[in-house]
Amino acid sequence: MERDSTLVILNGTLIDGAGNPPTPNEAIVVQGNRIRSIGRLPEEVRLEDREHVNVIDASEQWILPGLIDGHCHLSFGFPQMHGAPSSQGTTSAEFSTLRAARNAQTVLRSGVTSLSVPGGTWFIDVAVRDAIAAGLIEGPRIFCAGRFIVTYGSITDNEPSWVGTPEHVNGKLANSVDEMVTEVRRQCKHGVDYIKMADSTWGNLQTIAPHELAAVTQEAHRRNARITIHARGSGSTRAAAEAGVDWILHADLATDDDLEAVADAGMPIMPTMTFLTRGVEVGREYGRSQHAVDAMKRHLDGAIHVLQRARQLGITLLCGTDSGNSPLMPYGELHANEMDMLVQYGGYTPLEAISACTRDTAFAVGLENEVGTLEAGKLADLILVTADPLADIRVLQGGTHLAAVVKDGKIVDHQAQTVAPGQLELQPASV
Ligand SMILES: [Zn+2]
Numbered sequence: 001m002e003r004d005s006t007l008v009i010l011n012g013t014l015i016d017g018a019g020n021p022p023t024p025n026e027a028i029v030v031q032g033n034r035i036r037s038i039g040r041l042p043e044e045v046r047l048e049d050r051e052h053v054n055v056i057d058a059s060e061q062w063i064l065p066g067l068i069d070g071h072c073h074l075s076f077g078f079p080q081m082h083g084a085p086s087s088q089g090t091t092s093a094e095f096s097t098l099r100a101a102r103n104a105q106t107v108l109r110s111g112v113t114s115l116s117v118p119g120g121t122w123f124i125d126v127a128v129r130d131a132i133a134a135g136l137i138e139g140p141r142i143f144c145a146g147r148f149i150v151t152y153g154s155i156t157d158n159e160p161s162w163v164g165t166p167e168h169v170n171g172k173l174a175n176s177v178d179e180m181v182t183e184v185r186r187q188c189k190h191g192v193d194y195i196k197m198a199d200s201t202w203g204n205l206q207t208i209a210p211h212e213l214a215a216v217t218q219e220a221h222r223r224n225a226r227i228t229i230h231a232r233g234s235g236s237t238r239a240a241a242e243a244g245v246d247w248i249l250h251a252d253l254a255t256d257d258d259l260e261a262v263a264d265a266g267m268p269i270m271p272t273m274t275f276l277t278r279g280v281e282v283g284r285e286y287g288r289s290q291h292a293v294d295a296m297k298r299h300l301d302g303a304i305h306v307l308q309r310a311r312q313l314g315i316t317l318l319c320g321t322d323s324g325n326s327p328l329m330p331y332g333e334l335h336a337n338e339m340d341m342l343v344q345y346g347g348y349t350p351l352e353a354i355s356a357c358t359r360d361t362a363f364a365v366g367l368e369n370e371v372g373t374l375e376a377g378k379l380a381d382l383i384l385v386t387a388d389p390l391a392d393i394r395v396l397q398g399g400t401h402l403a404a405v406v407k408d409g410k411i412v413d414h415q416a417q418t419v420a421p422g423q424l425e426l427q428p429a430s431v
Contacts, residue, residue: 005052006031006045007409012058012384014038017065017358017373019351022390025063030380033409037376054411058384061403065374066113066140066381067396068357069335070270070364071249071320074100074107074128074142075120076170080327091168093122100128103324103331104139109414110332110399113381113407114371116320116364117144118228118249119196121170126191140407141381143365145196146187147172148230149180149216151208155201155230171198177215184219193366194226194246202295203232203253210239217243226366228270232299234258241265247318247364251310252276252302259309268316268363271307273341274334275322276300286328304345311346318364319357336396343393350393380409 007030014025016038027041041047047055079099081090090096100120107115117125129142148171150157156171165173174180184195197216200207213229220227226246231237237254241261247268254262262269279288279296288296310317319338323329339353348356362372370379384403387395395401405412 005054005409006036007054007056007380007406007411008041008045008047009056009058009063009382009384010041012061012063013388014374015062015064015351015354015389016375017355018375019355019359021351022062025058028063028374028382030406030409033380035374035376035378035380038374056384056404056411058403061384061386062388063374064354064383064385064389064396065358065372066383066405066407067111067336068114068116068319068361068365068372069107069112069321069323069338070116070318070361071118071272071322072107072112072115072331072335073120073170073322073324074103074115074117075122075124077324077326078103078330093124093168096121096168097124097127100124101131101137101139104128104132104142105137106331107323107335108138108140108405108407108412109416110335111383111385111396111402111405111414112140112335113383113405114141114362114365114367115139115143116361117142118194118230118320119145119148119170119198121147121168123187123190123192129193130191138412141365141367141371143193143367145194145228146190146192148196148198149174149183150198151175151212153200153205154207155198177212180212180216181219184216184223184225188220188223188225192225194228195220196228196230197245198230199233199236201232202299203234203236203250206233206235206239208236208239210242213239213243213245217245228364237262241267249320250303251306252299254302254306256309259306259313259315262310263313263315268318268360269306269310270318270320270361270364271303271310271341272320272322272338273300273303273307273345274337275325275329276303277337277341278328278334283328286326288328307342307346316360316363317342317346317356318361320361320364333398336393336398339393339396350390353393354389380406382406 125144132139342348342353
């Protein structure tokens with residue numbers, strides 16, 4: 001019954017995500033969870049059959065592919081727990097899971113229909129992904145990694161060596177090829193979509209050897225998992241290119257030579273400038289030191305150079321914000337901000353920025369032929385907005401101009417009442 005339901009979107013302006021100029025929309029017909037046709041309304045679809053046909057009038061609205069955030073963490077960071085460092089989860093898997101489910105709901109209601117989650121605590125993101133796919137809870141499509149695989153001195157290895165990285169930390173120590181490959185196998189067994197390696201926090205030293213990265217990449221690929229790496233440094237970016245990872249996160253300090261190696265190897269880069277911009281703009285209000293804010297400014301400058309150079313070299317740029325990595329990056333507000341970064345710093349037109357963040361970033365959610373563009377046959381993930389994103393790309397941010405969200409062919413109640421996460425005082429008695 002539900003599989004046969006039809007949704008028809010009439011009128012409005014269609015921005016298809018494939019890069020075509022906007023066109024007046026006649027009718028988008030969604031059957032079940034897929035787009036059946038775009039253009040003239042097929043004769044057999046009877047709009048007066050309201051029992052089976054749901055109609056949305058998008059007059060004076062713009063229709064786009066559902067947003068995709070290629071870098072968002074759900075299971076640590078925000079809303080912050082009393083006493084928990086920002087880069088770690090709580091010590092309760094149960095509480096963190098429920099919080100992550102709530103975060104996923106907030107993300108979807110802001111118009112984000114697909115999410116790539118490069119790392120979290122336990123296998124919470126796998127569980128949230130599966131619960132959403134099973135229809136138990138509401139949320140975007142999720143493509144996720146497990147805990148970051150790290151060595152001593154990498155990002156997330158914040159405790160002394162005699163403490164290590166307990167399960168509630170978003171990193172997992174592995175200091176040899178054997179340990180790394182074992183962890184890849186463990187994570188694949190538990191259902192991750194991809195492996196997240198992580199070099200040093202700011203790229204000032206290289207903590208993962210090229211042969212280690214190559215071994216992990218081979219093992220991940222052997223098990224049909226993808227792999228990405230947090231690589232801000234020059235050496236780690238180069239090693240990632242040579243190892244053949246599927247995409248590189250950050251690459252802020254990559255030299256022009258490193259970027260040529262990336263271009264030769266052919267993988268995309270996801271610069272993640274939204275986090276750096278947030279750090280520069282409001283980092284001090286969130287307790288970051290001036291030293292840390294200055295570092296973020298330097299990295300933002302580096303990322304802008306990489307963005308521009310990568311584009312010249314024909315490297316595909318993916319869009320991710322790092323939302324949820326800390327209280328600095330609240331859910332539901334910043335997921336479309338990376339488009340603005342591409343326009344501001346990369347010389348993209350708004351139309352090009354939309355395609356980068358939808359069509360291109362679909363790769364980071366493993367759905368490159370299924371979502372990200374509005375075409376007959378694709379999964380029916382789309383949003384309607386009340387302002388023209390080609391006139392001002394920022395209207396896509398924060399769900400402020402959302403008229404409707406459709407995920408998997410179903411209309412999402414995006415205005416459902418929720419407590420603003422910033423208002424939550426999270427202090428469960430057991431933690
Ligand atoms: Zn991240």
